Amino acid sequence: MYGAGIxxxxxxxxxxxLDGNGEIVGRGLRMTGADVVKASEQVLEQACAEAGIxxxxxxxxxxxxxxxxxxxTGDDQVTEISCHAKGAxxxxxxxxxxxxxxxxxxxxxxTNARGEVVDFCMNDKCAAGTGRFLAAAAEVMGLDVSEIGxxxxxxTEELKITxxxxxxxxxxxxxxxxxxRKREDILAGVHRSIAGRSASLLxxxxxxxxxxxxxxxxxxxxxxxxxxxxxxxxxxxSEDSQFMGALGAALFALERAMAGVRRKEQEVQG
Amino acid sequence: MNSPYQHQGSGQKIxxxxxxxxxxxxxxxxxxxxxxxxxxxxxxxxxxxxACGFHLVYPEVNALQCGIKKVAGxxxxxxxxxxxxxxxxxxxxxxxxxxxxxxxxxxxTTLPKPDxxxxxxxxxxxxxxxxxxxxxFYGAEMVVIDVPYLRGTEGPTAEEVRYVERQLRELVAVCExxxxxxxDPAAYRQAIDRTVRSEDLWVQILESARHxxxxxxxxxxxxxxxxxxxxxxxxxxxxxxxxxxAKEVEERIQAGMGPVAEEKVRIVMEGPPAWPHFRKFxxxxxxxxxxxxxxxxxxxxxxxxxxxxxxxxxxxxxxAEYMLGCYTNRNWAMRSQLIRGYLEDYGADALVxxxxxxxxxxxxxxxxxxxxxxxxxxxxxxxxxxxxxDPRYFAEAQMKNRIDAFFEALEHRRLTAGV
Numbered sequence: 166m167y168g169a170g171i172x173x174x175x176x177x178x179x180x181x182x183l184d185g186n187g188e189i190v191g192r193g194l195r196m197t198g199a200d201v202v203k204a205s206e207q208v209l210e211q212a213c214a215e216a217g218i219x220x221x222x223x224x225x226x227x228x229x230x231x232x233x234x235x236x237x238t239g240d241d242q243v244t245e246i247s248c249h250a251k252g253a254x255x256x257x258x259x260x261x262x263x264x265x266x267x268x269x270x271x272x273x274x275x276t277n278a279r280g281e282v283v284d285f286c287m288n289d290k291c292a293a294g295t296g297r298f299l300a301a302a303a304e305v306m307g308l309d310v311s312e313i314g315x316x317x318x319x320x321t322e323e324l325k326i327t328x329x330x331x332x333x334x335x336x337x338x339x340x341x342x343x344x345x346r347k348r349e350d351i352l353a354g355v356h357r358s359i360a361g362r363s364a365s366l367l368x369x370x371x372x373x374x375x376x377x378x379x380x381x382x383x384x385x386x387x388x389x390x391x392x393x394x395x396x397x398x399x400x401x402x403s404e405d406s407q408f409m410g411a412l413g414a415a416l417f418a419l420e421r422a423m424a425g426v427r428r429k430e431q432e433v434q435g
Numbered sequence: 436m437n438s439p440y441q442h443q444g445s446g447q448k449i450x451x452x453x454x455x456x457x458x459x460x461x462x463x464x465x466x467x468x469x470x471x472x473x474x475x476x477x478x479x480x481x482x483x484x485x486a487c488g489f490h491l492v493y494p495e496v497n498a499l500q501c502g503i504k505k506v507a508g509x510x511x512x513x514x515x516x517x518x519x520x521x522x523x524x525x526x527x528x529x530x531x532x533x534x535x536x537x538x539x540x541x542x543x544t545t546l547p548k549p550d551x552x553x554x555x556x557x558x559x560x561x562x563x564x565x566x567x568x569x570x571x572f573y574g575a576e577m578v579v580i581d582v583p584y585l586r587g588t589e590g591p592t593a594e595e596v597r598y599v600e601r602q603l604r605e606l607v608a609v610c611e612x613x614x615x616x617x618x619d620p621a622a623y624r625q626a627i628d629r630t631v632r633s634e635d636l637w638v639q640i641l642e643s644a645r646h647x648x649x650x651x652x653x654x655x656x657x658x659x660x661x662x663x664x665x666x667x668x669x670x671x672x673x674x675x676x677x678x679x680x681a682k683e684v685e686e687r688i689q690a691g692m693g694p695v696a697e698e699k700v701r702i703v704m705e706g707p708p709a710w711p712h713f714r715k716f717x718x719x720x721x722x723x724x725x726x727x728x729x730x731x732x733x734x735x736x737x738x739x740x741x742x743x744x745x746x747x748x749x750x751x752x753x754x755a756e757y758m759l760g761c762y763t764n765r766n767w768a769m770r771s772q773l774i775r776g777y778l779e780d781y782g783a784d785a786l787v788x789x790x791x792x793x794x795x796x797x798x799x800x801x802x803x804x805x806x807x808x809x810x811x812x813x814x815x816x817x818x819x820x821x822x823x824x825d826p827r828y829f830a831e832a833q834m835k836n837r838i839d840a841f842f843e844a845l846e847h848r849r850l851t852a853g854v
Contacts, residue, residue: 231832246840247847270833282844284809287837289820369802371810 168422169212169223170414171205172245173197173232176268176296177381180208181411182216182223183419187255191216192408201232209238225422227414241421246274246285248413253377254280255416256409257401261373264363264392264400265409266382268296273366275373280413286369293329294362296382301331302355305338306348313352314387320353329362352387360391367396377401379409440690446680450662453672458544464490465547470614473549473569476736477556478582478758482630482669482750483603484553486623487610492546493666494565497533498526498824502710504541508826525793525824527565534572551613552577553606558584558764559796578609582758588768591759599755620750626669627747627754634739636677637664641740643684644728645781648698650687653781654727655717656694658708665736699724700845703777705731705804706789706797711826719835720787723842727787729777731770734762741773763796771804778814785815785845791823817841 166185180193193208228236229248253260263274275284303310328337383406472489501507510532538546552566570577607618644653663673704727709716746753790798808814822828
């Protein structure tokens with residue numbers, strides 16, 4: 166039996182396929198783009214190909230993320246807030262607090278041992294402190310977003326970036342560059358600025374160990390280091406951090422599929 | 436098909452008729468040579484001004500009607516065009532925009548100009564500036580009643596009541612001069628008498644939400660039910676209206692009917708609604724079988740369910756007490772206590788705070804309220820944000836996401852409780 170989770174985010178669409186034991190057997194990833202339905206179908210096909218199965222072998226699919234209602238193959242929808250909690254506790258069972266930084270929003274989530282959401286806080290109608298902020302900084306530097314973390318880690322003199330606005334940060338960076346500041350120091354400042362905003366969101370839900378960092382931005386080692394420094398604690402981050410929402414959705418899918426099987430067995434017995 | 440119910444829908448129907456008649460009558464006031472006073476909803480002194488011969492205009496009610504009829508957006512832009520900042524309250528900008536476009540309401544009536552502006556609640560500095568602007572634009576006289584903010588938790592002191600009462604008596608002299616007629620104390624007393632009876636019925640309607648399932652949504656429906664008691668309190672129409680609503684509610688209780696097909700979650704709501712997206716906003720809660728059993732916004736004009744009533748034997752003094760006790764004039768300890776009481780008395784499962792950008796009187800402190808309820812009282816609390824007038828502040832996908840995540844978690848925790 167296989168379950169799938171499809172996370173249609175503002176920037177990327179992700180898919181995870183789990184086998185009956187809850188093991189990840191396939192992943193799919195692409196830019197969301199304008200055609201949400203197509204994106205969700207393609208990531209599912211990708212994940213199934215990796216798993217070596219046909220899409221019809223998937224018993225249950227859950228859609229999550231902003232485009233969750235447009236997942237054509239979805240049997241049900243769950244918000245990514247619940248999915249990130251579920252996924253994070255599955256990968257790191259000690260997780261009680263989650264920081265999820267995605268393309269356009271940042272969430273602080275408090276969870277219990279079962280991966281159920283106890284409380285959450287999000288950024289508001291503004292992309293300050295999200296992945297978009299990092300992408301804007303990378304663009305000004307002429308770097309790919311995957312390169313900026315390692316560059317920032319080389320900094321010896323972290324600069325203070327005072328601007329929190331994703332639009333205006335570009336002119337602040339240009340200003341720093343024109344003053345001859347090193348790009349690693351500027352980027353370290355950018356990372357610190359995001360870590361600072363994340364910290365205040367985390368404080369609003371109350372930080373309890375362990376803290377797990379999810380979402381695409383968690384793949385940036387500079388960001389993980391900045392959050393650890395700011396929070397003065399070790400942060401769990403996984404290679405699969407950007408698949409965390411899809412993983413949580415797939416776990417919900419598997420649970421529901423199994424509940425359905427149990428129900429059918431009971432009906433047969435009854 | 437004939438409905439088996441006699442009273443269903445009467446609250447909504449009569450309210451609509453009452454307001455239509457109210458606006459028509461108001462529109463014709465200048466032709467009849469009658470005077471018009473503008474005032475605010477919170478702790479309003481409608482009965483007193485009517486006994487002085489004034490017709491009443493509540494700019495906040497106009498703003499919410501423009502919001503719900505989706506014309507607040509253009510009105511707000513018109514105000515911004517003449518220089519009002521993006522940060523100014525959406526109600527104010529709607530009113531300025533409405534004035535600039537000739538005061539024509541979306542339902543077709545034209546609002547008369549004010550002869551007198553009565554700022555009956557000074558706890559919100561924006562109120563003062565709002566009426567100062569109108570006084571300037573219209574060249575009308577303005578009076579401010581200084582209502583001291585409640586500091587303790589015991590309610591207003593005798594000195595505070597006396598202070599406000601004295602100002603009300605001074606106001607009467609101004610009213611007589613502007614209206615060109617004498618204040619009618621007998622009419623005032625009779626109005627207060629009808630007010631008390633309306634207040635009793637209103638409390639009975641609100642408290643019906645203690646039933647399971649609740650026959651009413653004490654937010655999404657109550658914000659409509661509340662209109663007469665805040666705009667035309669003291670009139671016979673208002674009293675008749677609450678008698679009709681009480682029958683409608685009673686019928687629902689008998690039939691076990693409620694605002695949703697199946698009541699699954701009982702919530703308490705804090706904060707004003709998102710008027711420009713009202714239906715959509717409600718649907719986001721209905722979807723989860725969530726019913727509001729108590730709300731603070733339905734008390735925005737006055738609080739009666741804690742026992743206060745106007746008193747025809749002390750019409751000025753009790754009016755002063757009423758003004759001092761209005762919701763936004765209460766400090767946070769009192770507001771928190773009130774909400775906590777609602778959660779317990781109405782058997783609610785969760786608190787939802789809808790914070791609006793426009794109204795600082797409501798919103799400042801709500802983030803702390805959220806923390807207090809989650810950490811100290813361990814009540815599941817959802818915090819969402821948009822606006823009561825400006826449609827631009829409603830981010831549908833984000834709003835829906837938060838509401839879904841909250842109820843999802845609540846439902847899941849219930850399912851696994853005890854596991």
